[in-house]
Amino acid sequence: MSIRQLVFDFFALCGHRPIEVCPGVWQVKADDGLMQALDGWRAQGRLLQFSFQRDLAEAYGAELISPGSYRLNTILRLVQGQGLLSQAHIPHHLFHEPGIRKRVLAECAGTGRAYVLTSSAHFGQYLQLELSAQARGLQKKESLHTIVVNLSSGEVLKFAFPFHLLQAGSVPTEQIRRRKCSLKQAYLKAAAHVSELWSQDDQSWVEQALGKMAEEEKKLREFYQGRTSTAEFTAKLQELRGRLHPGLSIRALRGAILFTPLFRYRLVVVSASGRERVCTVMYDPIANLRELD
Amino acid sequence: MHPLFPQTTSAWPPKDTAAVLQEYCLGKLQVQIEAAGFGRIVKELRARRFDTWEWYQLARRADRLAAAQNQTQGLLALEHLRERWQETGVIPYEHQIRTAERVIHELHGQAILADEVGLGKTIEAGLILTEYMLRGLVKKVLILTPANLIWQWYYELYEKFGLAAGIQRTPWDWTYADVLIASLDTAKREPHASIVKSIVYDLLIIDEAHKLKNSSTASYRLVNSLQKKYCLMLTATPVQNELKELYNLIGLIKPGQLGSYQSFKRRFMADKRTPKNPRELRQLLDQVMIRNRREEGTVRFTERIVHPIIVALGPREQEIYLRVNEFIKSRGRRAGPSSMLPLITLQREVCSSFLAVALTLEKMMASLAEAELAEAAALLKDLAEVKQNSKCDALERLVAQFSDKAIIFTEYRASQEYIRYRLERAGYRTLAFDGSLSRGQKQWVRHLFQREAQFLVSTESGGEGLNFQFCNLVVNFDLPWNPMRLEQRIGRVHRLGQMRDVHIYNLITKDTVEEHIMYLLHKKINMFESIIGELDAILLHLNLGKSFESEIMKIFLEHEEREQIQAQLDGLAEKILSSRDEIRAASWEG
Numbered sequence: 001m002s003i004r005q006l007v008f009d010f011f012a013l014c015g016h017r018p019i020e021v022c023p024g025v026w027q028v029k030a031d032d033g034l035m036q037a038l039d040g041w042r043a044q045g046r047l048l049q050f051s052f053q054r055d056l057a058e059a060y061g062a063e064l065i066s067p068g069s070y071r072l073n074t075i076l077r078l079v080q081g082q083g084l085l086s087q088a089h090i091p092h093h094l095f096h097e098p099g100i101r102k103r104v105l106a107e108c109a110g111t112g113r114a115y116v117l118t119s120s121a122h123f124g125q126y127l128q129l130e131l132s133a134q135a136r137g138l139q140k141k142e143s144l145h146t147i148v149v150n151l152s153s154g155e156v157l158k159f160a161f162p163f164h165l166l167q168a169g170s171v172p173t174e175q176i177r178r179r180k181c182s183l184k185q186a187y188l189k190a191a192a193h194v195s196e197l198w199s200q201d202d203q204s205w206v207e208q209a210l211g212k213m214a215e216e217e218k219k220l221r222e223f224y225q226g227r228t229s230t231a232e233f234t235a236k237l238q239e240l241r242g243r244l245h246p247g248l249s250i251r252a253l254r255g256a257i258l259f260t261p262l263f264r265y266r267l268v269v270v271s272a273s274g275r276e277r278v279c280t281v282m283y284d285p286i287a288n289l290r291e292l293d
Numbered sequence: 294m295h296p297l298f299p300q301t302t303s304a305w306p307p308k309d310t311a312a313v314l315q316e317y318c319l320g321k322l323q324v325q326i327e328a329a330g331f332g333r334i335v336k337e338l339r340a341r342r343f344d345t346w347e348w349y350q351l352a353r354r355a356d357r358l359a360a361a362q363n364q365t366q367g368l369l370a371l372e373h374l375r376e377r378w379q380e381t382g383v384i385p386y387e388h389q390i391r392t393a394e395r396v397i398h399e400l401h402g403q404a405i406l407a408d409e410v411g412l413g414k415t416i417e418a419g420l421i422l423t424e425y426m427l428r429g430l431v432k433k434v435l436i437l438t439p440a441n442l443i444w445q446w447y448y449e450l451y452e453k454f455g456l457a458a459g460i461q462r463t464p465w466d467w468t469y470a471d472v473l474i475a476s477l478d479t480a481k482r483e484p485h486a487s488i489v490k491s492i493v494y495d496l497l498i499i500d501e502a503h504k505l506k507n508s509s510t511a512s513y514r515l516v517n518s519l520q521k522k523y524c525l526m527l528t529a530t531p532v533q534n535e536l537k538e539l540y541n542l543i544g545l546i547k548p549g550q551l552g553s554y555q556s557f558k559r560r561f562m563a564d565k566r567t568p569k570n571p572r573e574l575r576q577l578l579d580q581v582m583i584r585n586r587r588e589e590g591t592v593r594f595t596e597r598i599v600h601p602i603i604v605a606l607g608p609r610e611q612e613i614y615l616r617v618n619e620f621i622k623s624r625g626r627r628a629g630p631s632s633m634l635p636l637i638t639l640q641r642e643v644c645s646s647f648l649a650v651a652l653t654l655e656k657m658m659a660s661l662a663e664a665e666l667a668e669a670a671a672l673l674k675d676l677a678e679v680k681q682n683s684k685c686d687a688l689e690r691l692v693a694q695f696s697d698k699a700i701i702f703t704e705y706r707a708s709q710e711y712i713r714y715r716l717e718r719a720g721y722r723t724l725a726f727d728g729s730l731s732r733g734q735k736q737w738v739r740h741l742f743q744r745e746a747q748f749l750v751s752t753e754s755g756g757e758g759l760n761f762q763f764c765n766l767v768v769n770f771d772l773p774w775n776p777m778r779l780e781q782r783i784g785r786v787h788r789l790g791q792m793r794d795v796h797i798y799n800l801i802t803k804d805t806v807e808e809h810i811m812y813l814l815h816k817k818i819n820m821f822e823s824i825i826g827e828l829d830a831i832l833l834h835l836n837l838g839k840s841f842e843s844e845i846m847k848i849f850l851e852h853e854e855r856e857q858i859q860a861q862l863d864g865l866a867e868k869i870l871s872s873r874d875e876i877r878a879a880s881w882e883g
Contacts, residue, residue, distance in 0.1 A: 184314075
């Protein structure tokens with residue numbers, strides 16, 4: 001992941017184009033709004049000169065942008081405050097509809113035959129969640145997870161979502177299929193999935209933290225000997241456990257609604273015995289799911 | 294608001310609550326699914342506020358970069374603050390970085406920072422605070438300090454760490470501000486105490502924590518009942534008098550660390566002040582306390598260069614001095630030790646200015662007997678007639694050589710006003726700094742001194758709490774008798790951040806008690822050129838019946854000859870130095 005690319009993308013999205021005033025040193029004319037967003041309400045617009053190399057930054061009096069530097073942190077903080085919720089879609093034309101139709105017909109026909117009465121294009125909904133999982137114990141560990149939940153089935157996607165096919169923006173409302181799973185359910189399922197992943201990892205840190213907590217708790221009980229029923233002891237015990245009990249906190253950082261193509265066919269299925277049956281089939285090419293509507 | 298960042302104000306810093314949507318156990322692991330972040334997403338969805346896909350993708354990349362940064366073991370704050378520190382001239386010392394790392398990685402944010410005076414405990418606390426904030430572990434912070442240090446904390450945090458903390462003024466501030474500086478005395482009073490107790494703090498910082506040494510005080514009870522995740526307590530003197538004080542302090546940070554008080558007494562106390570099993574005690578203390586000492590080579594301080602300036606009194610002044618001295622001695626012998634205090638004041642003032650003596654004498658006259666009244670009245674009349682002040686003349690000559698700012702210390706308001714009058718008359722710009730100023734006024738005077746005025750004329754009380762590292766010239770117009778007070782004066786300028794050698798000019802009136810005081814403080818215990826450290830503990834250890842000043846006054850009253858007085862002062866100095874050695878030998882610090 002390139003810091004340089006992130007910084008240039010950031011300025012581009014803000015409508016600025018940094019100019020390389022000498023090799024490795026860049027300048028951008030930041031207006032009041034941008035500087036205030038970066039440095040707080042007291043800041044004023046100015047020529048922001050920056051470099052990604054320490055020696056150049058020092059030589060030219062430019063602001064250094066490198067891991068941990070003040071300027072990078074302000075940019076990261078500002079960017080992280082954006083993009084809380086977004087939406088994107090995968091257009092139908094990226095899939096070969098005749099092929100899908102053929103496949104659906106073949107699967108529905110079985111030993112008989114089937115033909116399409118009507119067909120329509122719809123969009124299904126997926127919820128993409130960026131989750132942060134923070135392990136609390138003697139040491140803090142953090143990992144980020146991108147989880148996608150199918151809002152029709154309520155299932156967490158176990159396979160890779162074709163993010164490369166996504167295009168910005170929404171789709172016509174009338175084409176969107178109603179979701180069957182609530183957002184809260186989807187979030188809980190995604191979080192449960194992350195906690196499962198964590199529980200499969202090395203758990204020695206949990207044991208260590210529990211051992212330390214037991215040791216500290218013993219000292220505390222000795223200190224409050226005969227007074228363990230007091231509110232003060234309860235508060236101190238709670239404070240101790242809050243600090244040392246190994247735990248995993250999962251929180252959502254941001255989310256996106258992803259609209260994916262659904263192909264809906266109204267079919268007439270004629271069995272081998274000649275009996276006709278009308279059914280509606282919805283095909284989701286992302287999950288490769290076919291369901292009777 | 295920037296049109297490109299419509300959510301900046303509401304989304305950052307996020308006003309998330311720690312509400313938990315679901316909590317369950319997975320084996321021994323406690324899993325909490327937080328509601329706040331998700332709640333914000335749902336809120337956006339309901340309002341149909343969608344960010345562009347490009348911003349969303351960029352934010353995802355930023356999340357990953359920030360998370361990768363947070364995984365580093367070193368201090369993120371050092372890199373974050375590098376440019377700010379270059380601008381403000383802050384140089385982090387090795388011991389400060391080590392301390393911050395230990396507190397975060399080993400002591401889990403619960404520690405007593407007990408560095409000796411002037412080693413930069415505030416920098417250490419600020420570094421820890423910034424680090425925790427950068428790592429997203431701390432948001433709600435309370436800093437409790439003595440009232441006179443509130444503004445100093447504010448400026449330190451703002452200038453050195455870029456943190457604009459709030460200063461508590463109304464009950465509303467407790468809940469509103471994320472980083473709040475407040476006075477401990479205010480916090481312990483109602484209605485504040487109830488509010489403070491109801492808030493869960495991520496980090497609690499207590500400055501001058503030795504004020505919590507007594508577990509029966511309201512301050513102690515308040516701090517003990519605060520809900521906090523991390524806690525830092527700052528004090529240079531975790532033990533001032535008794536080992537129990539240390540026990541009480543540790544009890545606030547980590548109750549049970551030293552066992553029950555009975556077992557602590559049994560295992561670690563030979564008597565009230567002397568520890569036993571110091572090695573074992575130190576091991577336990579190491580888990581909660583960090584103490585850096587000057588002699589460990591932690592910091593290289595600039596030099597203290599002392600310039601004694603002997604001032605000869607004029608004949609009339611000499612005559613008045615002797616008469617005042619005689620008055621003090623005769624009254625001292627008659628009244629006995631019970632009324633020693635006004636006499637000590639007179640004796641000290643007589644070396645400062647006759648104006649100060651006259652004011653004190655006038656006050657004393659209300660309680661004098663008929664026989665003494667006439668003598669005092671005559672003395673007062675003569676004092677009023679003296680127009681000459683040789684010390685101020687010498688001061689004027691001295692400051693004429695200065696090309697830089699200087700702080701002139703005196704103990705008396707009357708002398709302070711007279712000095713200012715003389716210097717202003719000579720065309721200098723001066724400022725007064727004393728205990729009558731409010732906190733804000735003190736800060737303002739400091740600001741004016743730094744930018745405009747050349748001389749700051751300060752009384753003793755004004756010397757506490759504020760730092761003046763931008764100045765390296767100190768003039769002691771009169772000498773305090775207590776070495777602690779002298780150290781406080783010099784400590785205003787000779788501390789961490791002082792880049793130049795400090796010049797100390799002592800104006801000593803010839804053939805007066807001041808010469809003896811100079812002999813004791815400079816020649817015998819070398820107060821000016823070296824830093825004794827732990828002076829307060831040493832003075833307590835001396836176990837003097839009364840104050841240090843009374844002890845000196847007793848010597849002056851009981852002895853007439855110069856040699857006799859010096860022999861007595863030699864004895865006192867010997868006691869101070871041997872006390873220091875004893876304290877160090879028996880110290881729990883090892």
